[in-house]
Amino acid sequence: LDVLRLIGANEGVRAPDLAARVGREVVRFKADVRRLKALGLTESLEVGYRLSPRGHALLRAVDARATTSAEA
Numbered sequence: 001l002d003v004l005r006l007i008g009a010n011e012g013v014r015a016p017d018l019a020a021r022v023g024r025e026v027v028r029f030k031a032d033v034r035r036l037k038a039l040g041l042t043e044s045l046e047v048g049y050r051l052s053p054r055g056h057a058l059l060r061a062v063d064a065r066a067t068t069s070a071e072a
Helices: 002-009 015-021 026-038 053-071
Strands: 042-044 049-051
Touching: 002 015, 002 026, 002 049, 002 053, 015 026, 026 042, 049 053
Parallel strands: none
Antiparallel strands: 042 049
16 A cells, blocks of 8 residues: 555656655565556556556545544
């Protein structure tokens, strides 16, 4: 979820730049992004990435669930 949120907040930013922002190795970061892409949660751009509609929906659902849990 952290990588998904990072991409959502930084569309079109190169993997090395995103990895540096969170102190991760580029190779491992890209592996995580490939896993998210395989799940249909992200899309590759000419430069960087963006969330797919499915990725946006997942984050909304997770955030809604967290809000509901906090209210209970």
